[in-house]
Amino acid sequence: MKIDVFSDIVCPWCFIGTERLARALDSLGMASTARVEHHAFMLRSDTPRTGNNLHEELRAKYGVDPQAMFERVESAARESGISLELSRQPLTYPTQWAHTLLRHAGPKGTQKALARALFGAYFLEGRNIADPVELRRLAIAHGFSDEEATRLLEDPREYELTQRESDEAHQRGIRGVPFFVFNERFAVSGAQPESVFREAIQRAVTG
Template structure:
């Protein structure tokens, strides 16, 4: 089975949804080839990062604390110790997605994705910083020189942006999006039971 996932490292629901899918895969024993595709929630975000709370107040109005609490509850139910008191800044993710694209050929894309989510949401690290990316990617098949070259190459970053724009042009309006064998799609961080059902139906 092939599973395509459109997601962004800066998206907490993507972290939760992918973790739920991984649990469902382990529980059902379904063999799947999982490929991650980039989506940029904030494609024009500044290199130095953005204050998440200020951005959300500006975009939606009101206090974002209740929304954060809802995400934290969902994360904790999934075994993720998410605490938005630690996560104050949002960072551009085009460099992280560029590494993920190259991790596919190394066979480490899924593991690197989970490591990047953890670095950002659990350790509040700046995942736009090439030094941080080199540290995270070191155990997933990347040398520091390779990370530096990939994350500083305008052509590599442009290709990542083009792939993210393709997702938007194809009608993707929110993430995470899970596509099973190119025919069944699930949107959002669905409960594990929904993922298990989708896996069994597609595999069957």
């Protein structure tokens, strides 16, 4: 079983969707056998490294306090075992460096764990996931040497490859994330209930 996951680290529904997928795989006894591959899909690659205040942007766009919008996301997160409080993280950051590390974590076998760590650092701990110090810390905890992580984060060619991967996802017709492809046959869009993921997995297995 191969599952391709298209997501962005600053997307709360991506965090929820990947957790629901993990729970679905676990319930089917496939957590250790399914090959889950994360792919870059950058929602806003032009965000400055210092971050933008997403809460203020939403307030200016809709003219209301975004808390009601946040409560819906937080409620869905709690249903999936995530203690999400979006007030912990008012800023959104560019994610090209995080996605670059994720791409290189694949061959190391630490990609899934690193993705979860990045989501946790950003949403649960309120950390800046565009900060090289923070990124190196997370990378070292997931199979990278400090030298390797530093090289990847400072190499503009790596950013170009990551940008290309994100662009290719858009060119494939993916318009929103999270987006999941099962055995290159069935696709599920959005952070669907675990039952939907289980059904997709079973369909992909049986053909």
